[in-house]
Amino acid sequence: MRHATALRIGPVGFRLGSDWPGPVAAIDDLYAGYPQPLDGIPDFTVRLFAARPWRRWLRPSVHIGGDYVLPDAAPLPLALGLIAAEMGMNLQMALGQRRYLLLHASAVERDGRALLMTGISGAGKSTLAALLMARGWRLMGDEFALVDPETGLVHAFPRLISLKNEAIPVMEAALPGARFGPRLEGTPKGTIRHLVPDAGSLAAMDAPAVPALILFPRYGFATETREVLPSETFLWLTQASTNYVALAERGFDALTRLVTQVPARALDYPDTDSAIAEVERLWASL
Amino acid sequence: MNRYRAAAPATLRIVPLDALTLIYHRASGITHIVDSPVPEILEALAGEALAVPVLLARLAERFELADGEAEALAARLDELAAAGLVERL
Amino acid sequence: MGLAVSGARILADALRAPETALRLDAAGWTALIAMARAEQLAGTLAHRLEGLAVPGAAACILADARASAAQGQTAALWEAEMARRALAPLEMPVVLLKGTAFAAAGLSAGMGRSIGDLDILVPRGRIGEAEAALIAAGWEWVKPDPYDDLYYRRWMHELPPLIHRERDRMIDVHHTILPLTARITPDAEALIADSVVLADGLRVLSPPDMICHAAAHLFADGDLAGGLRNLWDIHCLIGESGTQGLEARAAHHGLSAAVARAGRLSHALFGSAVPQAWRRTAGADALYLRRMLARDGWGRATRRLTRMGFYIRSHAIRMPPAMLARHLWTKWRKGHVPG
Numbered sequence: 001m002r003h004a005t006a007l008r009i010g011p012v013g014f015r016l017g018s019d020w021p022g023p024v025a026a027i028d029d030l031y032a033g034y035p036q037p038l039d040g041i042p043d044f045t046v047r048l049f050a051a052r053p054w055r056r057w058l059r060p061s062v063h064i065g066g067d068y069v070l071p072d073a074a075p076l077p078l079a080l081g082l083i084a085a086e087m088g089m090n091l092q093m094a095l096g097q098r099r100y101l102l103l104h105a106s107a108v109e110r111d112g113r114a115l116l117m118t119g120i121s122g123a124g125k126s127t128l129a130a131l132l133m134a135r136g137w138r139l140m141g142d143e144f145a146l147v148d149p150e151t152g153l154v155h156a157f158p159r160l161i162s163l164k165n166e167a168i169p170v171m172e173a174a175l176p177g178a179r180f181g182p183r184l185e186g187t188p189k190g191t192i193r194h195l196v197p198d199a200g201s202l203a204a205m206d207a208p209a210v211p212a213l214i215l216f217p218r219y220g221f222a223t224e225t226r227e228v229l230p231s232e233t234f235l236w237l238t239q240a241s242t243n244y245v246a247l248a249e250r251g252f253d254a255l256t257r258l259v260t261q262v263p264a265r266a267l268d269y270p271d272t273d274s275a276i277a278e279v280e281r282l283w284a285s286l
Numbered sequence: 287m288n289r290y291r292a293a294a295p296a297t298l299r300i301v302p303l304d305a306l307t308l309i310y311h312r313a314s315g316i317t318h319i320v321d322s323p324v325p326e327i328l329e330a331l332a333g334e335a336l337a338v339p340v341l342l343a344r345l346a347e348r349f350e351l352a353d354g355e356a357e358a359l360a361a362r363l364d365e366l367a368a369a370g371l372v373e374r375l
Numbered sequence: 376m377g378l379a380v381s382g383a384r385i386l387a388d389a390l391r392a393p394e395t396a397l398r399l400d401a402a403g404w405t406a407l408i409a410m411a412r413a414e415q416l417a418g419t420l421a422h423r424l425e426g427l428a429v430p431g432a433a434a435c436i437l438a439d440a441r442a443s444a445a446q447g448q449t450a451a452l453w454e455a456e457m458a459r460r461a462l463a464p465l466e467m468p469v470v471l472l473k474g475t476a477f478a479a480a481g482l483s484a485g486m487g488r489s490i491g492d493l494d495i496l497v498p499r500g501r502i503g504e505a506e507a508a509l510i511a512a513g514w515e516w517v518k519p520d521p522y523d524d525l526y527y528r529r530w531m532h533e534l535p536p537l538i539h540r541e542r543d544r545m546i547d548v549h550h551t552i553l554p555l556t557a558r559i560t561p562d563a564e565a566l567i568a569d570s571v572v573l574a575d576g577l578r579v580l581s582p583p584d585m586i587c588h589a590a591a592h593l594f595a596d597g598d599l600a601g602g603l604r605n606l607w608d609i610h611c612l613i614g615e616s617g618t619q620g621l622e623a624r625a626a627h628h629g630l631s632a633a634v635a636r637a638g639r640l641s642h643a644l645f646g647s648a649v650p651q652a653w654r655r656t657a658g659a660d661a662l663y664l665r666r667m668l669a670r671d672g673w674g675r676a677t678r679r680l681t682r683m684g685f686y687i688r689s690h691a692i693r694m695p696p697a698m699l700a701r702h703l704w705t706k707w708r709k710g711h712v713p714g
Contacts, residue, residue, distance in 0.1 A: 040401030
């Protein structure tokens with residue numbers, strides 16, 4: 001393709017090709033510190049392309065393609081090329097990842113042990129992970145946690161942190177010195193601004209961690225913590241995994257081990273300060 | 287009368303968790319999350335195919351069964367047959 | 376990329392002679408993997424390359440592809456088993472077709488092959504019974520549209536597709552292997568009569584019929600999309616069962632031209648052991664080969680003009696022209712894009 005780049009996020013290598021220079025430049029800029037795919041062979045290919053040649057210039061709209069595609073994925077305007085690239089990489093993970101059990105969860109690490117946060121969209125898992133990073137935790141990922149079926153360890157996937165709407169000023173205030181991407185208005189999810197994970201998180205991206213706590217945060221309620229039974233956790237996590245079925249018995253083993261060995265809690269919270277305090281309290285009590 | 291036979295034990299991974307039990311069915315690749323008495327039914331039907339009254343008698347040796355359980359058991363067996371964990375012969 | 380010139384030739388070469396892949400550099404491996412995924416051949420390629428000293432990153436990707444194919448085969452064989460259970464009381468022959476048949480019979484064509492819907496062949500006079508039994512066992516109509524339904528029933532070689540409400544998997548119940556609109560009408564009764572019974576009671580086509588069906592499928596179904604995989608099926612089937620009696624069988628079904636072309640293409644790309652007459656390309660073979668190899672190093676379809684030609688051609692084969700016009704008109708009016 002006319003414009004191309006490659007990068008590695010945790011254990012996963014990507015190649016990105018584009019009909020336009022913009023998306024590649026945006027990715028190269030924000031992922032500047034990231035390594036290259038192992039052996040120069042990416043796991044996945046993402047393609048951003050114009051449906052018809054003249055649509056490269058005329059009302060340019062970015063179609064997302066690659067090794068794995070959804071037939072009805074709607075194109076994005078070129079101004080949102082960075083989002084298209086991110087969506088393309090996420091799509092490869094969601095549809096094509098077969099080495100690790102993929103959990104739709106954010107993950108942070110301290111002392112070699114990982115905290116996983118998952119739950120419904122809007123529960124704040126991304127924001128909480130970013131705030132914990134601001135407090136010195138290592139960010140392993142704001143979107144996907146990768147569980148290795150062979151070892152039970154969690155591998156990091158520290159892509160750019162995707163901040164939406166109200167989370168943007170919260171993180172701008174919490175991390176005034178951090179690197180942010182451009183403010184992208186009018187995306188399918190409102191306003192989005194990307195936050196580059198801090199240097200410590202990037203330097204340690206190849207170090208896996210032992211899962212130690214699973215949280216199901218829920219925003220908008222009085223602070224309350226409740227134990228979640230293994231069977232309930234199992235059910236929730238199968239819903240939060242895009243490749244549980246595809247991993248067959250390896251997926252069953254990985255998830256069974258996770259829910260029997262790692263405690264799980266539902267955490268209701270009214271505001272992020274309460275949530276962070278409760279997370280620190282739970283962590284200290286493990 | 288219909289007889290029922292369970293999937294061969296070697297094709298099942300059964301992991302009791304808390305109130306519920308996980309069953310990974312190797313032949314189908316499907317995970318089932320089940321409550322009692324499903325594991326017991328599968329165990330009773332593992333070796334040989336049984337008709338409902340015989341199965342009911344076997345289960346009665348292990349559980350307190352109330353009147354009208356035969357119909358409920360037949361319904362459970364049809365669900366298990368639809369899920370492929372039990373085959374109707 | 377320069378690879379666009381040779382297209383998917385590196386993929387065909389790696390399938391035919393796996394050691395050729397060892398000459399690839401990182402960019403070559405990247406292209407090979409993208410093309411294999413685009414052609415639904417990643418699992419097949421991974422099996423062909425198993426045990427070779429490939430670069431570490433490629434080894435991981437190929438191991439994942441093998442595991443993924445294994446899971447796909449488990450699911451496909453389970454669909455066949457559930458269909459067998461649903462149809463068993465009817466005591467009719469049920470013949471598995473295509474990928475599921477290769478996997479169920481343990482054929483090399485099934486090694487790592489991706490398998491989509493379940494395709495079965497049943498006697499034409501009993502297709503209504505089969506339909507009723509499947510619906511009773513939890514399968515449902517996919518297309519409630521009355522025009523589509525009528526179209527399928529009148530002109531296609533299958534029931535409208537059914538989908539299982541719990542497992543979300545499709546089954547296509549056929550009573551022959553080509554649409555009734557096609558000029559060629561294979562002998563469906565002979566396909567069933569000569570089918571081979573497996574241990575569980577399900578059946579697969581006889582070896583020559585499998586090749587005839589694969590050839591018919593390669594040229595008559597779709598626009599040659601997935602052609603490379605279908606041709607690899609034919610190469611594997613020929614390698615395992617030979618071509619003894621194949622030409623006579625193809626003639627019986629009216630598929631001589633399709634089978635001969637499939638044999639020539641398979642020999643040209645994969646070096647299949649075919650009769651002497653098929654060892655040289657003929658007629659439009661070169662066009663077919665170009666079409667099958669039309670992928671670039673990004674996994675993209677290339678040579679759009681060739682593709683469009685094949686698309687129109689494939690519809691023309693399936694439907695006489697007046698019917699084609701009516702079909703397309705009905706589709707457009709409803710706001711569908713043809714295809």
